[in-house]
Amino acid sequence: MIPLRTIGIVGGGQLALMMAEAASRIGLEVEVLAARSDDPAARIVPRTSIGDPGDPSALRDLAGRCEVVTFDHEMVDPTVLGDLESEGFVLRPGARAMAVAVDKERQLEVFGRLGLPVPATTVARSLDEVRIAIDAVGGTAVLKVAIGGYDGRGVLLGATAESATEWMPDRPVAVLVQPEMDIDAEIAVQVVRGADGDMVVYPVVRTVQRDGMCAVVQVPSRLDPEIERAAVDMARSVADEIDVVGVLAVEFFIVDGALLLNEIAARPHNSGHITMESSRTSQFENHLRAVAGHPLGSTELVVPAAAMVNVVGSSRTGGGYGILPADVAVHLYGKRPRPGRKLGHVTATAVTLEDATERALRAARTLENGASTS
Numbered sequence: 001m002i003p004l005r006t007i008g009i010v011g012g013g014q015l016a017l018m019m020a021e022a023a024s025r026i027g028l029e030v031e032v033l034a035a036r037s038d039d040p041a042a043r044i045v046p047r048t049s050i051g052d053p054g055d056p057s058a059l060r061d062l063a064g065r066c067e068v069v070t071f072d073h074e075m076v077d078p079t080v081l082g083d084l085e086s087e088g089f090v091l092r093p094g095a096r097a098m099a100v101a102v103d104k105e106r107q108l109e110v111f112g113r114l115g116l117p118v119p120a121t122t123v124a125r126s127l128d129e130v131r132i133a134i135d136a137v138g139g140t141a142v143l144k145v146a147i148g149g150y151d152g153r154g155v156l157l158g159a160t161a162e163s164a165t166e167w168m169p170d171r172p173v174a175v176l177v178q179p180e181m182d183i184d185a186e187i188a189v190q191v192v193r194g195a196d197g198d199m200v201v202y203p204v205v206r207t208v209q210r211d212g213m214c215a216v217v218q219v220p221s222r223l224d225p226e227i228e229r230a231a232v233d234m235a236r237s238v239a240d241e242i243d244v245v246g247v248l249a250v251e252f253f254i255v256d257g258a259l260l261l262n263e264i265a266a267r268p269h270n271s272g273h274i275t276m277e278s279s280r281t282s283q284f285e286n287h288l289r290a291v292a293g294h295p296l297g298s299t300e301l302v303v304p305a306a307a308m309v310n311v312v313g314s315s316r317t318g319g320g321y322g323i324l325p326a327d328v329a330v331h332l333y334g335k336r337p338r339p340g341r342k343l344g345h346v347t348a349t350a351v352t353l354e355d356a357t358e359r360a361l362r363a364a365r366t367l368e369n370g371a372s373t374s
């Protein structure tokens with residue numbers, strides 16, 4: 001297999017931005033298909049075209065100018081991706097892996113086929129079916145759109161028949177209905193799989209979500225090594241089963257001491273941003289290495305402990321970020337602040353997880369509030 005040099009990225013968000021940063025360091029060329037000219041990657045990548053990722057001709061043009069195409073998000077139509085593959089374009093991950101990654105219902109089918117433990121789930125296809133399913137689990141549930149939700153926006157926690165009616169999307173879409181569980185902890189595993197099936201795995205991270213959105217990520221997870229090993233095995237088996245190329249992020253719940261497989265993303269993931277400072281090779285560099293057919297880099301932990309905290313817009317966030325904290329790695333994506341919007345993240349490394357977490361939390365709050373207090 002001849003290693004490739006030019007990579008097209010569908011989507012211009014922060015993942016594309018951080019892929020572009022990694023690419024420039026290792027001498028790979030990226031071209032971005034962004035929805036808007038002020039998208040994070042569009043602002044720094046000279047070879048950016050503006051277009052709709054759902055438009056087959058925009059995707060075909062990008063694929064025609066690059067040796068391989070990869071993705072910043074899941075807002076793509078797997079059928080269109082399949083058409084491009086049959087025309088001879090190289091997509092990594094491919095259409096088959098993307099078809100699973102974009103659809104939580106298909107993810108559950110794959111996990112089921114592999115015999116992996118998942119949360120009790122009913123798939124509802126109308127508001128009536130949603131209401132019946134909520135009733136069946138005692139009147140309160142968690143609702144998730146199968147396709148097209150991200151950053152907690154496709155999820156309704158504490159759903160009742162009443163709030164479900166308001167939340168239900170207008171478009172026809174399958175909705176997963178689950179009992180609202182008492183979760184002991186959440187963890188994530190990043191697997192990187194090369195086109196030849198070779199795999200490397202990052203150390204397991206612990207994730208803490210706020211309002212359904214990832215807020216804090218910590219490494220090491222400090223959980224039972226047995227649980228960690230089981231999670232890594234499951235993540236690897238899913239990566240093989242869907243034949244993914246690139247990063248596969250796998251999210252788990254721990255409930256009553258047992259693992260449940262929640263969902264996957266076939267791209268670099270928020271829970272892996274910490275690898276930029278905590279591991280020998282970042283998830284972004286390894287994603288590019290994998291999709292371009294280069295050998296994968298070491299995932300070895302290079303610090304005793306690290307914590308990543310997202311910088312999220314609030315009603316207090318102004319147009320800037322005030323003074324940059326000096327005791328963390330700062331990653332700001334250049335997005336216009338809006339309440340609830342991920343604007344960046346910070347990562348602190350330290351000897352203890354407590355120190356790292358405290359420093360990262362403090363730095364993120366400073367950045368979130370900086371503009372209004374300065």
Ligand SMILES: Nc1ncnc2c1ncn2[C@@H]1O[C@H](COP(=O)(O)OP(=O)(O)O)[C@@H](O)[C@H]1O
Nearest residue numbers: 119142150151152153155178179180181209212
């Ligand atoms: N069945 C559930 N019970 C309790 N909390 C849940 C359940 N499902 C999801 N959550 C919480 O909501 C978060 C987001 O849900 P997830 O299914 O991962 O959707 P998303 O695609 O938005 O990441 C999870 O990380 C978890 O904290």
Ligand SMILES: [Mg+2]
Nearest residue numbers: 152251262263
């Ligand atoms: Mg999730």
